[in-house]
Amino acid sequence: xxxxxxxxxxxxxxxxxxxxxxxxxxxxxxxxxxxxxxxxxxxxxxxxxxxxxxxxxxxxxxxxxxxxxxxxxxxxxxxxxxxxxxxxxxxxxxxxxxxxxxxxxxxxxxxxxxxxxxxxxxxxxxxxxxxxxxxxxxxxxxxxxxxxxxxxxxxxxxxxxxxxxxxxxxxxxxxxxxxxxxxxxxxxxxxxxxxxxxxxxxxxxxxxxxxxxxxxxxxxxxxxxxxxxxxxxxxxxxxxxxxxxxxxxxxxxxxxxxxxxxxxxxxxxxxxxxxxxxxxxxxxxxxxxxxxxxxxxxxxxxxxxxxxxxxxxxxxxxxxxxxxxxxxxxxxxxxxxxxxxxxxxxxxxxxxxxxxxxxxxxxxxxxxxxxxxxxxxxxxxxxxxxxxxxxxxxxxxxxxxx
Numbered sequence: 001x002x003x004x005x006x007x008x009x010x011x012x013x014x015x016x017x018x019x020x021x022x023x024x025x026x027x028x029x030x031x032x033x034x035x036x037x038x039x040x041x042x043x044x045x046x047x048x049x050x051x052x053x054x055x056x057x058x059x060x061x062x063x064x065x066x067x068x069x070x071x072x073x074x075x076x077x078x079x080x081x082x083x084x085x086x087x088x089x090x091x092x093x094x095x096x097x098x099x100x101x102x103x104x105x106x107x108x109x110x111x112x113x114x115x116x117x118x119x120x121x122x123x124x125x126x127x128x129x130x131x132x133x134x135x136x137x138x139x140x141x142x143x144x145x146x147x148x149x150x151x152x153x154x155x156x157x158x159x160x161x162x163x164x165x166x167x168x169x170x171x172x173x174x175x176x177x178x179x180x181x182x183x184x185x186x187x188x189x190x191x192x193x194x195x196x197x198x199x200x201x202x203x204x205x206x207x208x209x210x211x212x213x214x215x216x217x218x219x220x221x222x223x224x225x226x227x228x229x230x231x232x233x234x235x236x237x238x239x240x241x242x243x244x245x246x247x248x249x250x251x252x253x254x255x256x257x258x259x260x261x262x263x264x265x266x267x268x269x270x271x272x273x274x275x276x277x278x279x280x281x282x283x284x285x286x287x288x289x290x291x292x293x294x295x296x297x298x299x300x301x302x303x304x305x306x307x308x309x310x311x312x313x314x315x316x317x318x319x320x321x322x323x324x325x326x327x328x329x330x331x332x333x334x335x336x337x338x339x340x341x342x343x344x345x346x347x348x349x350x351x352x353x354x355x356x357x358x359x360x361x362x363x364x365x366x367x368x369x370x371x372x373x374x375x376x377x378x379x380x381x382x383x384x385x386x387x388x389x390x391x392x393x394x395x396x397x398x399x400x401x402x
Contacts, residue, residue: 007066009059017042021059023066036062041262047253051262054255065102085179086129090167091117093128097170108258109166116166119143128174133187140164140192149299157194164193201355203325204230206333208314215312219304221293224274226305226323231271233327233345236301236320238263240294244278245286256346263346328356 006026010033011019019040025032038059043049085093098105098113105113123142126135143160147153155163167185174180204212209230217223225239234242237257246254250272253264279285295301302319309318316322324345331341342353 007063007070009063011040014039021055023063025066025070027070034066038062051255058260062102065100069100082177082179085174086127088128089125090128090131091120091125093174094120094167094170097173106259112162112166113170116163116170119146119163120167122146129180131171131184133184136185136188137192140188140194144194158196160194161196201325201329202316202318202322203329204314204316204318204322206330208312208316209326209330211312211314212308215308217304217308219293219295221276221291222295222301222304223308224276225291225294226320228271228274229320229323230326230330231268231274232265233324235324236298239291239320240289240296242290243286244288244290247275247290259346259348261346261348265344325356328353332356 006024008024010022010024012022013019020035021038021040022033022035025034036059038055040052040055041048043052088096094113094117098110098117101110101113120139123139140160143155143163146155148155164185168183171180171183171185175183209227212223213227225236228234229236229239232252234252234254235256235258238254241257242252242254246252247267251264251266253262255261256263275290279288295304298320305318305320309316328341328345331344332338336344338350338353338356341356342350345353347353
């Protein structure tokens with residue numbers, strides 16, 4: 001029996017030598033294409049081959065998910081199935097959306113969906129079809145007073161907005177499919193939604209980094225990992241996943257945990273100085289983590305970092321992510337351009353890095369104001385000998401005696 005649908009992975013060669021992967025989707029006698037944002041690179045090294053293998057597996061997973069979605073939609077797009085979905089809990093529905101989006105979501109975005117579902121459960125779950133404007137109004141008020149796990153503080157308004165956006169996106173998907181007539185979260189009064197705030201970028205100066213380096217930290221692994229990141233810019237998630245096989249020839253090569261994009265950056269002498277001793281000759285040394293004793297809990301790391309910073313006389317709130325901000329500002333302060341810093345940090349574009357450029361500009365602007373007033377003025381007598389033009393010079397010059 002012939003099928004009227006198929007999903008295949010295709011390649012499109014780009015000018016830079018990479019190949020863009022996309023899905024060729026044929027269903028109901030219509031053909032469509034969906035580019036995956038995944039790219040195969042020329043295989044020059046073993047690492048290139050490994051990266052392409054991971055990329056192809058992601059494409060295969062996306063192909064399988066597309067096939068499942070097509071089959072599921074044949075069932076879901078009926079009044080009976082819509083009624084069933086409306087009886088799902090809101091948290092369950094949010095998790096289902098994350099599952100269906102699959103590889104189209106970055107790891108961090110996928111985690112945002114899962115935590116948004118958890119927040120809904122902690123507030124009080126409700127059937128998807130019964131999630132009213134009043135329900136979401138009360139949920140937003142709950143979110144504004146929700147404290148982070150393990151004794152943490154309130155969520156920043158921007159973080160609250162992130163989870164609100166995730167839930168609203170999931171609801172928009174239900175509207176698009178015809179499961180819900182409208183997104184009730186959009187009906188909430190604007191005053192209930194936290195206002196977006198542009199927070200100051202927290203970073204350390206070169207002097208503060210030096211002070212930390214010269215101060216003992218209770219957890220040596222935390223000190224090494226933090227200062228290593230100050231000089232290479234890796235996120236805490238990439239530091240945790242870092243293995244000795246990822247460090248070769250003065251470079252670190254990783255697939256970023258947050259974006260799943262590959263990153264290859266040179267390690268400066270400063271960065272290499274804070275690597276722990278390599279376990280040469282040990283069985284499985286290549287697969288061994290570089291920082292095996294780094295605590296898994298971010299709150300624990302922050303507690304030790306803050307105590308270390310206080311001891312060093314660094315009067316700032318220090319979290320591990322401050323090391324990444326520090327790397328960017330140090331590079332820009334000492335002459336690196338925005339494009340280079342963008343590539344080192346693994347940003348998707350220079351516009352993401354621009355915030356650090358603004359920080360450095362502000363530092364320079366403040367620096368020129370550091371010279372104290374000397375009490376002099378160009379209006380003071382004999383303060384300035386004004387220049388004269390040649391014509392004025394001639395008028396004031398006595399004619400030569402004959």
